[in-house]
Amino acid sequence: MARKPRVAVVFGGRSSEHAISCVTAGSVLAAIDRDRYDVVPLGIAADGRWVLESGDVERLRLTSAETLPSVDADATPVALARAESGTELVVSEAGRPPRALGEVDVVFPVLHGPWGEDGTLQGLLEMTDVRYVGAGVLASAVSMDKAYMKIVLAAAGLPVMPSVVVTARQWRESARAATERVDTLGYPVFVKPARGGSSIGISKVRSAGELAGAIEEALRYDPKVLVEVSAEGAREIECGVLQALDGTPETSVPAEIRITGDHDFYDFRAKYLPEEATELDIPAHLSDELTARLRELSVSAFEAVGCEGLARVDFFVLPDGGIVVNEINTMPGFTPLSMYPQMWAASGVDYPALVDRLLQLALARDTGLR
Template sequence: MKVAILAGGRSSEHDVSLKSAAAVRDGLHRGHHETVWVQLERDGSWRTEDGDPVSLTPGGGLLGADVAFPVLHGPFGEDGTVQGLLELLDVPYVGSGVLASAACIDKIVFKDLMRAAGLPQVDYEGLHHARWREDRDTALASLERLGLPVFVKPARLGSSVGIVKVTAAEDLAGALDEAFTHDPRVVVEAMASGLEIECSVLGTPEEPEVSTPGEIELLGDADWYDYDAKYAAGGMNLVVPARITDEQTARVQELAAEAFTRANCHGLARADFFVDGDVVLVNELNTMPGFTATSVYGKLWAASGLSYPDLVEDLCRLALRRAEAAQRYSF
């Protein structure tokens, strides 16, 4: 296959994306596939590895590639925007489509969908910036039922960017002000106890496969799974398999598959949970998680018997099959 790897992007996760994309390229090369590097710069321009601007024509494909692998994290890449562009270019692409990508990156929309489906999850409240500006006291009162601590999060950022853990009521307004500098929509989540468990999902909405779960073990002075814990050396340790019972493992895998299907994801997602005894709570789905060979998504599949080169090849072939199946419909 000839695979166009989309790397970088306009979001705050630009540098993380570059590392993920480089690992994907290496994995595809190890599988003897050809790659074309397309770098999405912070200013929104697209360039080849030689620095030449990329010209896009609707229906005209992308640099002769058979399939695109958008290794993009966060807004302007993981949120349905690039997915919609690739649809217009008529290029098969790895990962979820426009609707699932947009729904899963928006923590409020995703949680509302899971609540409608009856899946157990962390209690939460969504706020819009306009409501916050108009009546701060009423907005703060609506959050009291969540108790303390709470986590204040921009609705559509990843990698824990902009997230604040609030342990005192007098700090909540400041945390909301900070979150609203990143996004006009903010979610406030109740504190969840137990272990942080993650598993990787691969496949189609009809037939999702779920990896062995892993456990996030925080190291050093980390109080919660923030940006430094995720990316700094010595911040966390991934324990595989997770130190949970067979019954808890089965429940995590069941919920991961159901959330993937309910959101109509395709190709891949990382599902995150809190597990405390018999209680298993869905936290979120990430439709384009960190993708280096040492990232959680790939490591969990490696522990489940699927090598990194085989994983990235399988994802490309899933994308091609989805594009072929779509041609059977007239829309």
């Protein structure tokens, strides 16, 4: 095209991971090469309003768990609209006629959690016929819902941890019956929102007496709760998948997360606050055979759910040497300090190159069914 491609970085959103999305957006906005792309920051406020954000990178930083960045809900309202010439950004201020800000060539959605990472935003972008970075509607939806993700992965022959689902209705009608189903798993278990992320709402439960409080906590974030067996003594290994420009999925070196200090598992503070004691081994200290197997399984998981662009696949390596797929993330943590970019940096793809690869993949991809 004669002009530079126009990139809309969409962030914020209605989920409990609003702040993490803002942090990710700050990193992406700082990394995009402005000599190659025009960039427009679009925020989605916690109430769902779309606004034209300032893109102030400093304001989007995460400095503490008590001071979380957020989208400015009072900024100029904006929307994506399908026009004859393409998809445009349209400003719609109260009392004024709508005005177009120009076409959008590609969207870089850095939303985490429901109403963004779960196929809903992807569906909107498909309907407006605009290209976007990352997985499509189905892969996003399946990967966001950990219960269905397990069903799809297991059907593809991939190993997953045993689990049960408890819905708000089931818990309300008979907490006892739900508890009895969980008891069959044995303890300890992890209780988590089925469609959450960033370890928000997750609890480790060591006995039946702790279960009710953990389920009630998870239900604050999602009416569907996943309870799964704890992989005791397992090593937590992650591996990045990134498509080459011809669509072939490539894998990064695997990395290991080691939790130290007072953290019993990889919780919110351990993930996002630099003062917390989390140690990363990039690459992980693994045998060549185990490394090859993890990379092979990463591609299998990526293809099983129909991912595109990128994904981070998380594993448990059990004390007996067995491997279990924990989950697949279609929009993993994406700051330069996050595991996914760090794994690719260790594999020879630095952060700006990673951002550019994803934009080039999206621009080259056809819209519609593929």
